[in-house]
Amino acid sequence: MNFVAPDFMPVLPEIFVLTLTCLILVIDVFLEQRQRHITYGLAQITLLGAALLTLLTYSQAPVTTMFGHYIKDAMGDLLKLFIYLASAAVFLYSRDYLRQRNLFKGEYYVLGLFGVLGMMIMVSAHSLLSVYLGLELLSLSLYALVATDRDSPVASEAAMKYFVLGSLASGMLLYGISMIYGATGSVDLQVVADAVGQQSANNLVLVFGLVFLVVGLAFKLGAVPFHMWLPDVYQGAPTSVTLYIGSAPKLAAFALVMRILVDGLGTLQGDWQQMLIILAVLSIALGNLVAIAQTNIKRMLAYSTISHVGFLLLGILSGTPEGYAASMFYTIVYVLMAVGAFGVIIVLSRSGFEAENIDDFKGLNDRSPWLAFLMMMIMMSMAGVPFLVGFYAKWVVLQAVVDIGLVWLAIVGVVFSVIGAFYYLRVVKCIYFEKPEQSEVIELSRDTEIMISANGLLLVVLGLYPTALMTWCAAALLN
Amino acid sequence: MLSELPLLSLVIWFPILGGIAVLFVGDENPVRVKALALTVAILSFLISIPLFSHFDATTAAMQFQEFVPWIPAFNVNYHLGVDGFSMPLILLTAFMTVLVVIAGWEVIQYRIAQYMAAFLIMEGLMIGVFAALDAILFYVFFEAMLIPMFLIIGIWGGPRRVYATIKFFLYTFLGSVFMLIALIYMYNQASSFEILDFHKLPLNITEQVLIFFAFLLGFAVKVPMWPVHTWLPDAHVEAPTGGSVILAAITLKIGGYGFLRFALPITPDASAMLDWLIITMSLVAVVYIGLVALIQQDMKKLIAYSSIAHMGFVTLGFFIVFGIERSTGSLSGAAMGIEGGMVQMVSHGFISGALFLCVGVLYDRVHSRQIKDYGGVANTMPIFAAFMVLFGMANSGLPGTSGFVGEFMVILSSFKASFWIAFLASATLILGAAYTLWLVKRVIFGEIGNQHVAELEDVNTREIIMLSLLAAAVLLLGVWPDPLTSVMHASVDNLVQHVVASKLL
Numbered sequence: 001m002n003f004v005a006p007d008f009m010p011v012l013p014e015i016f017v018l019t020l021t022c023l024i025l026v027i028d029v030f031l032e033q034r035q036r037h038i039t040y041g042l043a044q045i046t047l048l049g050a051a052l053l054t055l056l057t058y059s060q061a062p063v064t065t066m067f068g069h070y071i072k073d074a075m076g077d078l079l080k081l082f083i084y085l086a087s088a089a090v091f092l093y094s095r096d097y098l099r100q101r102n103l104f105k106g107e108y109y110v111l112g113l114f115g116v117l118g119m120m121i122m123v124s125a126h127s128l129l130s131v132y133l134g135l136e137l138l139s140l141s142l143y144a145l146v147a148t149d150r151d152s153p154v155a156s157e158a159a160m161k162y163f164v165l166g167s168l169a170s171g172m173l174l175y176g177i178s179m180i181y182g183a184t185g186s187v188d189l190q191v192v193a194d195a196v197g198q199q200s201a202n203n204l205v206l207v208f209g210l211v212f213l214v215v216g217l218a219f220k221l222g223a224v225p226f227h228m229w230l231p232d233v234y235q236g237a238p239t240s241v242t243l244y245i246g247s248a249p250k251l252a253a254f255a256l257v258m259r260i261l262v263d264g265l266g267t268l269q270g271d272w273q274q275m276l277i278i279l280a281v282l283s284i285a286l287g288n289l290v291a292i293a294q295t296n297i298k299r300m301l302a303y304s305t306i307s308h309v310g311f312l313l314l315g316i317l318s319g320t321p322e323g324y325a326a327s328m329f330y331t332i333v334y335v336l337m338a339v340g341a342f343g344v345i346i347v348l349s350r351s352g353f354e355a356e357n358i359d360d361f362k363g364l365n366d367r368s369p370w371l372a373f374l375m376m377m378i379m380m381s382m383a384g385v386p387f388l389v390g391f392y393a394k395w396v397v398l399q400a401v402v403d404i405g406l407v408w409l410a411i412v413g414v415v416f417s418v419i420g421a422f423y424y425l426r427v428v429k430c431i432y433f434e435k436p437e438q439s440e441v442i443e444l445s446r447d448t449e450i451m452i453s454a455n456g457l458l459l460v461v462l463g464l465y466p467t468a469l470m471t472w473c474a475a476a477l478l479n
Numbered sequence: 480m481l482s483e484l485p486l487l488s489l490v491i492w493f494p495i496l497g498g499i500a501v502l503f504v505g506d507e508n509p510v511r512v513k514a515l516a517l518t519v520a521i522l523s524f525l526i527s528i529p530l531f532s533h534f535d536a537t538t539a540a541m542q543f544q545e546f547v548p549w550i551p552a553f554n555v556n557y558h559l560g561v562d563g564f565s566m567p568l569i570l571l572t573a574f575m576t577v578l579v580v581i582a583g584w585e586v587i588q589y590r591i592a593q594y595m596a597a598f599l600i601m602e603g604l605m606i607g608v609f610a611a612l613d614a615i616l617f618y619v620f621f622e623a624m625l626i627p628m629f630l631i632i633g634i635w636g637g638p639r640r641v642y643a644t645i646k647f648f649l650y651t652f653l654g655s656v657f658m659l660i661a662l663i664y665m666y667n668q669a670s671s672f673e674i675l676d677f678h679k680l681p682l683n684i685t686e687q688v689l690i691f692f693a694f695l696l697g698f699a700v701k702v703p704m705w706p707v708h709t710w711l712p713d714a715h716v717e718a719p720t721g722g723s724v725i726l727a728a729i730t731l732k733i734g735g736y737g738f739l740r741f742a743l744p745i746t747p748d749a750s751a752m753l754d755w756l757i758i759t760m761s762l763v764a765v766v767y768i769g770l771v772a773l774i775q776q777d778m779k780k781l782i783a784y785s786s787i788a789h790m791g792f793v794t795l796g797f798f799i800v801f802g803i804e805r806s807t808g809s810l811s812g813a814a815m816g817i818e819g820g821m822v823q824m825v826s827h828g829f830i831s832g833a834l835f836l837c838v839g840v841l842y843d844r845v846h847s848r849q850i851k852d853y854g855g856v857a858n859t860m861p862i863f864a865a866f867m868v869l870f871g872m873a874n875s876g877l878p879g880t881s882g883f884v885g886e887f888m889v890i891l892s893s894f895k896a897s898f899w900i901a902f903l904a905s906a907t908l909i910l911g912a913a914y915t916l917w918l919v920k921r922v923i924f925g926e927i928g929n930q931h932v933a934e935l936e937d938v939n940t941r942e943i944i945m946l947s948l949l950a951a952a953v954l955l956l957g958v959w960p961d962p963l964t965s966v967m968h969a970s971v972d973n974l975v976q977h978v979v980a981s982k983l984l
Contacts, residue, residue, distance in 0.1 A: 365634075369593075380626060385652075386619040387626075392550075395615075395659070399553065402663045410663070414656035421652055425629070425645055433633040433641050467550050474552060 007065045010072035013053040013080065014120050020046040021113040028106030036104050043091055043109040047116070051084045060475075064126055068188045071126035074476040075258070075328070079123045079251045086248040086335050087116050092451050093343045094240030100350065103148060103238065111148075112244060115141035119252035125259055128177040128187040135173070135220070138252060139166050142245060146237040158236025165219070165229040173216030179209030180264075189264040197267045210268055213260055214275045221253050221309050224282035234302035239349060239356075242298055243342035246305060247335050254331040257316060262324065269319045276317035281412055283310030288420035297358050300423060301341060304382060307420055308334050314413060315397045323400035325474040326393075332469065333381075333393040333462070340378045340455040344371060347444055347452065358427055363436025371442065372431045374456030381459045383424040384417050389462035396470065486529060486543050487559040490569065491607045494523045494576070498599030506592050513584055516595035520580045523602065524573040530566050536966045539563070539973030541612060541675070549616070555672050558612040563970030564739050564821065565609040567963055568732055571828045572609070574952075575728045576602040579721040581945045582836055586720065586843050587635060594635060598721060601627040605729050609736060614662045614672040617740075618655070624730065625651055628722065635719040643710075643717035650710040654700030658741075661693035665745070678744045681982050687749035694742040695757075701734030704757075704794060705764040708787045715783035716848070720839030723779065727786050727831035732824045735793045739817070739974065743797065747978040750798065757798040762903045764791030769910030773917070778838045778848050781918055782831060785874060788907060789827045795904060796820030796889040802896030804979055812895040813979075814971045818964055819888025821971070825963060826873075826881035826956055833870040833949040837863070840942055841922070845931045850921050854928025859935040864923045866938075866946045871919040873953045875912035881956035 008015065020042070028039045054077050062073035091112065098104040114137060121134030143166065147159035181187055183205040184195035196206065215226065222230040234242050261272050287307030294300035312334070315327030348355035348364075348371075355361075365372040381390035394417060398410045444452075462469060497519030504512050535542060541560030549557040561569065579598050587594045604627070607620035625648055632644035666672055669680045682690065700707045711731075715723050743750050750757075765788050772784035797820045800813040840863060841856070842848055857864035873880035876887075886907065894901040927933050938946065956963060 365590075376626075385622055385626060387623040391619070391622070395663075396553075398660065399663050399666070402660065403667060407660065407664065410660050411657070414660060415653075418649060418653045418656055422645070422649060425648060428629075429633065429641055429645065432630060433644075465549075467552070470550065470552050 006067060007063075010057065010063050010065050011070060012057060013050045014117060014124075016053055017046055017050050017113060017117045017120065020049070021110060021117065024106070024113065025110050028110065031106070033104075036106065039106045039109050040091065040095055043113055044088055046113060047084045047088045047091075050116075050120075051081060054080050054084075064190075066130075068190065069127040069130040070124055072124060074478075076124045076255065078472060078476045079255050079328075080120055082332050082335060083116060083119050083123070083248045083251050086251070086339050087112065087244075089339050089343065089451055089455065090240075090244050090247055092448060093339075093346050094243060096445060096448065097238075097240050097346050097349055101149070101238070103240070105148075108145070108148060108240070111141045111145050115145070115244070116248070119248060122252045122259075123255040126189050126263075128180060128189070128192070128260070128264070131256060131259055132170075132174060132177060134252070135256065136170060138249060139170065142166075142241075142249070145241045145244060146233060148241065149238045152238075154236045155238060158233045161236075162229050162233045169216050169219030169226070172212050172219065176209045176212030176214075176216060179205050179212065183209060189259060192264045193266060196265060206268070207271060210265060210271055211275070213265075214272060214279075217253075217257055217260065218279050220256065221313075222306055223279040223309050223313065224286045224306060227283070227286075227306050230306060231299050231302040234305070235296055235299045239298065239342065239346045239354065243339070243346060246301070246338045246342055250305075250309075250335055250338070251331055254312065254328065258324065261316070273317045273319060276313050277406075277409065280310045280313040280317060281409070283307060283313070284413055284416045285310075288416045288423075291420065291423045294423070295358055296356055297345060297361070297427070298342075298356055300358065301338070304420070304423070305338070307416065308382075311394060311397055311413065314409065315400050318400040318404045318406075320400060320403065321477055322403065322474070323397075324477045325470070326396035326400045328473045328477065329470055330393040330397050332473070333389050336455065336458060336462075337378055337382050337390060340374070340452065340459065341382070343452050343455060344375045344378065347371070347448060348442065350440065358430055359437070361427055361430040362434040364431040366436050367439075368442045370453070374452060375431055376428050377456050377459055379424040379427050381463070383421040385421075387460070387463045389459050389466055392463065392466040392470070485545050486526070487545055487561065487606075487610045490523060490527045490530070490573065491559075491603045491610060493526060493603070494519055494599040494606075495603035497523070498596040498603070501592055501596040501599060504592060506590060509591050512592045512595060513580075516599060517577075517580050519599055520573075520577045520602070523599075524577050527570055527573040527606075530561060531570055531966070534561075534566055534966055536563070537969060539969040542566075544612070549613075553615070553666070553672065554670060555615045556613050557616060558673065559610045560612045561610055563967030564736060566966060567821070567825055568609045568729075568736060569606050571732070571825055572602060572605050572729050575724060575828065575832055578832065578836070578945045578948065579724050581941060582724065582839060583719075583721050584941055586839070590634065594631070594721075597627040597631050598725065601631070601725060605733065608733055612674050614666075614674050614677065617674065618659055618662065621733070622652070622655060624733075628726070628730070631722040631725075632714060632718045636717040636722070638717075639713070640717040643713040646710050647714040650700055650707070653696075654707070655697040657693040658697035661690045665690065674740060677741075678977065680745070682746065683983060684748055684752070687746040687982070688752070691742060691746040691749035691753060694737065694746070698734040698737035698742065699760070701737065702731055702790050702794060703734065703787060704760045704791070705768060705787065706760075708764070708768070711787060712780050712783040715786075715835075716777060716779045720835060720842070723835040723839075724832045727782070727835060728828040731786060731790055732828060735790065735797070735820065735824050738794065738797050739821075743978050744974060746982075748981055748983055750978065751801040754798045754801040757794055758802070758900060761791040761795035761798070762900065764788055765795070765907045766903055766910070769907060769914065772914040773910065775914075776850055778841075778850055778918065778922070779835070781850075781914060782834045782838065785911065785914060786827065786831050788911065789823065789831070789874075792886060792889050792904065792907065793820040793823050793827075795893065795900075796823065796885075799889070799893050799896050799900070800975055800978060802900065803892065806896055810975055810979065812892045813975050814968075815888050816892035817971050817974060818967060819885050819892060821885075821967055822881070822888060822956075822960060822963060823885025826885050826953070829949055829952045829956070830870055830873045830880075830882055833866075833946065833953065834874060836945060836949070837867045837870060840938060840946075844935055847931075850918065852929065853922040853932060855923075855925050855932055856935065857923045858927050859932060860937045862943065863938045863946075866950060867923055868919055869950055870953070871915045873957070875915040876908055879954070879957050881953045881960070883957060884960045
């Protein structure tokens with residue numbers, strides 16, 4: 001058999017990130033602690049370079065390479081661009097936080113970049129094998145990141161829990177993949193899709209495989225009832241890592257669901273729609289209800305994430321291109337909000353002080369009116385109040401659900417989002433209606449301040465003019 | 480030349496941008512902030528005047544229209560326009576905001592820039608609600624309004640402000656989300672979010688009833704109608720004076736306006752079928768809430784309950800049309816009910832705003848809203864007492880004041896529908912007089928109640944200006960309501976014709 005070299009051009013961004021990450025790993029060894037900012041700078045350059053490469057190779061028509069294991073299409077490129085953007089913001093926000101806690105090490109950035117690489121592979125995977133490869137690369141980086149603060153018992157516990165449950169989920173996913181492979185004889189998503197479409201595959205095995213896949217995906221997304229790890233990990237991990245976990249990986253998880261369920265098993269939509277409805281309703285209900293009882297803001301945002309995952313599933317389960325576009329829009333918007341929310345939390349923390357409780361936000365309006373305003377915008381956006389982009393995200397998802405005649409599902413969604421509005425309002429209440437308990441001046445470095453302002457204002461700007469991003473999402477899912 | 484200007488956009492965005500500018504000026508120089516805020520408010524009012532002077536009262540068509548595609552994927556457009564219903568309410572909004580800025584002049588000491596900015600932004604959003612002709616645009620303005628009001632009550636309110644403001648927010652939010660689902664549902668039928676397309680959309684009776692209830696939830700909370708009114712007394716009592724004024728004078732009107740713009744024309748058959756429900760709720764508001772108002776110890780709470788009772792009149796007037804058609808077989812008098820409701824909305828905007836400002840004047844001096852802490856105020860504040868008596872008379876519907884016109888029209892037209900409806904509605908004349916005049920008697924007249932009252936100083940120039948502006952409006956509308964009613968004749972007639980025509984397939 002002759003070996004034919006595959007076309008490497010579409011994989012250029014991945015190759016670039018991998019090369020530079022390895023380079024950073026080597027360079028970092030030779031740096032002294034005071035020169036650590038070089039590692040940080042290089043990490044940002046990697047993301048910038050990858051973004052440029054993705055933009056340069058952007059094409060609307062999908063290209064598969066690596067013997068069908070890899071696909072480059074508009075959806076992947078769009079998601080990757082937002083992954084770079086979110087990761088760059090994460091690296092910037094956490095820089096000062098890490099420095100104050102003696103956690104400012106090369107590992108954070110190297111692991112972060114490996115995670116980015118994993119996400120890129122997930123986003124562009126075109127076979128069940130490469131999906132799994134990307135997912136494991138991301139997950140292993142995340143397990144290690146959660147444990148970076150070795151001396152913290154909470155963080156170690158969170159890392160342990162995350163690792164055990166994450167491995168279980170990976171096992172489920174792998175078991176499902178093996179069944180799909182058994183039923184269709186291939187891991188290539190195109191071949192799987194064709195086989196399922198012609199019903200030449202054994203249906204019972206296929207549906208069993210689907211169940212395991214959905215369970216595995218629900219674990220990774222954090223959908224109820226497979227959400228147990230999420231609050232503990234969000235709370236236990238250092239805020240810089242929570243910030244990372246809460247943002248870009250959601251984009252990759254969305255791609256994961258799209259690739260496996262829609263691209264691969266799209267013809268089984270009738271089967272997985274039922275499962276996703278249950279997951280979505282439980283996530284929206286439980287996420288919003290339990291979040292009310294939280295006093296720790298990181299834990300509260302974890303439950304809020306669970307409810308957002310439920311909303312995201314609403315779009316996918318509609319099974320229409322408009323629904324997928326709506327979900328993608330929702331995911332991107334959610335990531336922008338999550339980066340902003342955790343970003344504000346992280347800049348409020350100082351050396352020796354963690355801003356972790358909702359009470360730590362008391363009187364923020366007196367300490368820093370601008371940060372208070374940004375946080376209010378982010379909270380209102382998460383609650384889905386208009387003129388903020390969070391409203392449009394909820395609206396398009398509900399639109400997709402009503403389109404397929406599931407009006408009751410839309411009603412469940414809005415009722416719980418009203419209940420959910422309460423805990424977002426409570427944060428705004430602390431910020432604006434209470435007197436500050438601390439008087440320390442909030443110090444922000446110039447670049448962090450610019451980034452976080454841009455982040456918050458983006459939610460307003462997108463709220464006034466959401467068309468561009470919506471159209472972009474719709475165009476990306478056209479094929 | 481004037482017709483070329485995007486007048487409505489200007490009226491919406493000028494105060495919003497002005498509010499942002501006020502925020503950036505900051506608290507360092509309070510005088511400059513207040514001057515800027517007042518300039519913005521007055522200019523916004525001046526910009527809105529051409530809407531009235533250039534309004535073509537002969538047509539029910541939308542005027543001053545602006546149309547820009549906004550979210551083409553869902554056929555959502557930035558579509559503005561006004562007719563005889565929305566135009567007077569826009570002017571009322573711009574006018575009341577000027578008064579609110581004046582009212583906050585010396586009283587608000589804490590975070591003055593944010594206070595002024597919140598009201599200016601609120602003004603733009605409320606005008607947006609009245610001007611929007613696209614359902615999503617309407618919804619966006621409708622919901623966005625909650626944020627500034629939430630902050631106004633929460634930051635500058637009284638001791639239980641947090642409870643009151645969260646209750647206010649969640650109540651209104653819950654009411655309106657069902658409306659969103661109804662709008663999405665209709666979009667699937669009409670492929671458009673244009674409100675005017677919804678008016679023409681044929682719907683079967685089940686759909687109409689469900690959509691009607693979605694609207695009812697959204698707007699009944701806003702009006703507020705009995706039994707979903709409980710947020711209002713809390714919000715009013717805790718809100719700062721300016722917040723109460725805007726709540727009573729404008730945001731309640733948005734609920735009434737919603738019935739005219741959405742519920743009646745979009746679901747006429749369901750409205751006809753369920754008009755007994757609205758009329759019952761309205762009459763309960765008029766009679767029962769009137770009785771509740773009678774026993775209040777807190778002046779603001781009393782006026783809040785009086786607002787609910789008066790708004791009951793508005794919804795009664797809007798929905799009496801079907802009763803008239805059923806009992807007389809003709810439509811004569813139906814238009815008067817809707818027109819009366821509209822006059823009542825504008826008039827109540829002036830009167831309730833004025834009463835809240837009066838309470839504010841007293842509260843600023845004595846720091847109490849309890850009726851028992853006053854008595855004999857007329858002895859120390861004669862000018863103020865004159866104003867308060869005037870507004871009290873207007874609130875109880877004395878002929879010659881604006882309060883009389885709307886109530887009289889509604890009662891007259893409900894007589895055509897049923898004697899008993901008219902009878903119960905007329906109870907407001909007695910109850911309204913009872914609780915308002917008794918309030919005035921206990922606060923204004925009699926012996927000087929205590930030391931605080933004895934030391935009161937009469938209203939200063941600033942307060943005289945704002946109260947006399949309102950007094951002029953109340954009297955003018957009372958003796959010469961024609962400028963207001965003539966602009967809406969065409970729209971009202973059009974609506975009456977529209978709602979009696981069935982939309983069933």
